[in-house]
Amino acid sequence: MTHSINGVEIEDTFAEAFGMWGSRVIITAVNRKWAREAASKMTGFATSVIRCHCEGAIELDLKQTPDGRPGVSVLFFGFSKDSLAQQLIDRIGQCVLTCPTTACFNGLDAGDKVSVGGQLRFFGDGYQSSKVIAGCRYWRIPVMEGEFLVEDKFGVQPAVAGGNFLILGSDPGVTLQAAELAVEAMQHVPGVIMPFPGGIVRSGSKVGSRYKxxxxxxxxAFCPSLRGVADTDLPEGVNSVLEIVINGLDVQSIEKATCEGIQAACIPGIRRISAGNYGGNLGKFKFYLQKIMEETRRNDRTDA
Amino acid sequence: MTVLTLKSQLQAPLEAGVIVPDRFAGNSVAAVAGMPVTYGNEAACLGDFFKVAGAGSTEIVLEGDLGRVKNIAAGMTRGKITVHGDAGMHLGSEMRGGVINVYGNVGDWAGSEMKGGKIHIHGNAGHGLGGAYRGSRRGMNRGMIIVEGNAGNEAGAVMRRGLIVVAGNAGDFAGAFMIAGTLMVFGKLGIRAGAGLLRGTLVTFNQPELLPTFCYDCSYSPSFLKLILRDLRLQGLSISEEYITGCYRRYSGDFNRLGKGEILVYDQR
Incomplete structure (x- = not known):
């Protein structure tokens, strides 16, 4: 049975994803501009763990924050607790501590904790001090502008990275439009991020290379310009493919984001929705596109 | 829930360190009534002075004027004690956990040397609130004390950790010899506040008479105060938004000692 949404075929395939460690960082500032400024700097060069050593992006604009100021939440993912901790220390130290008016808090109530503020405190050169407020320790680091407040420990938990789907379109313009609509819809889902530029990847990859x-x-297989010279997975009439990569704190969040993204991406001019996998041999998690869409439809009908 | 109602006005101090959820839990009414207390210099039983209703539990309600009942909840680690009336000296001293609510005034040394838990006093507190007993090296060491009225002398003296909030005025030597922690006084401070301050924070909303061993640093809006003040709102205190968003003058000291402490004074400009 062929599945389709708005006439767009949903291929019977699955996205293959991997286990990682995830964390949530809350950044507040005097206004949203400066909170986002710190967050965007902090999440720079954090698209793929392969070369960036972590993956991260802004999750949500927050209405409620620990200190009551405007803030954003940022999700970060790393291969291990230790590597994630080091990335948090480096990035908060270089991008949030340095940014005017900011403060930085843990946003994940997880059993595992890593020391972040406890390492950054040494920047205070002996003038730092700590406060325990409502059971959490915070470090006050004096800076030229005033004082930087950072939570001592940040929660980390097992998470999922590499959820994805591919948008196969008739031309680059409509494919980009569909991808943008997908990302816009997915950005409202808590617990997920799309770590690539604008949430979109144009250079999906396969494992390995002829170069050792x-x-x-x-x-x-998904490059339209190689249709004639390589084994292709592209149907007739497809001239552009974009990928949405999804990292989440749990499986359910990725499923919800995948569903919302695919529904939004099914616009005229899109021929097929597919997904990237490695034959099911590498990743611990498999997200079957048709199953996700069916279950969501069923849940929607139940809710109605 | 165990309800203890005072039978008649006490003429002498009653040492009642047995009134602790840890001791009450799992005991019958008779066992609770038979717990030993000291009245003046005479041995007695709790039931001689209180009508006991309900078997022993970790939630205790005390009713009557208990201004002469000492050591209520001393050393408690869990549960809840509610006092409808005044409470005597050493309320919650050395407690490690649980919650105490007093709808009245309390005597001296409330919460002294406590190591956890919360005490909420809806009236006034006496001297030595959260302080250290004479000869001790440190006073309160974790936990929270809220006093909605005034506090006596030496509130938070030699405090090591934790938070003390006094909505009214505090007496002399508030926060004297504090090692760390936070003492917040919304009313006026007495003389020699923060004397001998090692580390720690004394926050006040009226300009105090500062010792000359404190130095003015700057006027700024420390983020950690926003967290404390917002948490106090959750505890039921009415905190003005100006206090959360406003600036504070920072004085560091006491330079007679380490000088790593601070007095933050709300800047009303």
Whole structure:
């Protein structure tokens, strides 16, 4: 049975995802501009763990924050607790501590904790001090502008990275439009991020390369310009493919984001929705597109 | 829930360190009534002075003028005690957990040397609130005390950790020799506030008479205060938004000692 939404085929395939460690950082500032400024700097060069050593992006604009000021939440993912902790220390230290008016809080109530503020405090050169407020320790680090407040420990938990779907379109313009609509819809889902530029990847990859020094290389089966020279997975009439990569704190969040994204992406000019996988041999998690869409439809009918 | 109602006005102090959820839990009414207390210099039983209703539990309600009943909840680790009336000296001293609510005034040394839990006093507190007993090296060491009225002398003296909030005025030597922690006084401070301050924070909303061993640093809006003040709102205190968003003059000291403490004074400009 062929599944379709608005005439767009949903391929019977699955996205293959991997286990990682996730964290949530809350950044507040005097206004939203400066909170987002720190968050966007902090999440720079954090698209793929392969070369960036972590993956991160802004999750949500927050209405309620620990200190009552405007703020945003940022999700970060790393291969291990230790590597994630080091990335948090480096990035908060270089991008949030340095940013005017900011403060930085843990946003994840997880059993595992890593020391972040407890490491950054040494920047205070002996003038730092701590306060325990409502059971949590915070470090006050004096800076030229005033004082930087950062929580001592940040929660980390097992998470999922590499959820994805591919948008196969008739031309680059409509494919980009569909991807933008998908990302816009997915940005409202808590617990997920799309770590690539604007949430969209144009250079999906396959594992390995003919060059031994390269771990990943272009996904030639989905490159329209290689239709004639490589084994292709593209149907007739497809001239552009964009990928949405999704990282989440749990499976359910990724499923919800996948569903909302696919529904939004099914616009005229899109021929197929597919997903990237490695034959099911590498990733711990499999997200079957048709199953996700069916379950969501069923839930919607039940709710109605 | 166990309800203890005072039978008649006490003429002498009653040492009642047995009134602790840890001791009451799992005991019958008779066992609770038979718990030993000291009245003046005479041994007695709790039931001689209180009508006991309900078997022993971790939630205790005390009714009557208990201004002469000492050591209520001393050393408690869990549960809840509610006092409808005044409470005597050493309320919650050395407690480690649980919650005490007093709808009245309390005597001296309330919460002294406590190590956890929360005491909420809806009236006034005596001297030595959250302080250290004579000869002790440190006073309150974790936990929270809220006093909606005034506090006597030496509130938070030699405090090591935790938070003390006094909505009214505090007496002399507030926060004297504090090692760390936070003492917040919304009313006026007496003389020699923060004397011998090692580390820690004394917050006040009226300009105090500062010792000359404190130095003015700057006027700024520390983020950690926003967290404390917002948490106090959750505790039921009415905190003005100006206090949360406003600026504070920071004085560091006491330079007679380490000088790593601070007095933050709300800047009303």
């Amino acid at each position: 020094f390269l771990k990943a290389s272009t996904n030639d």
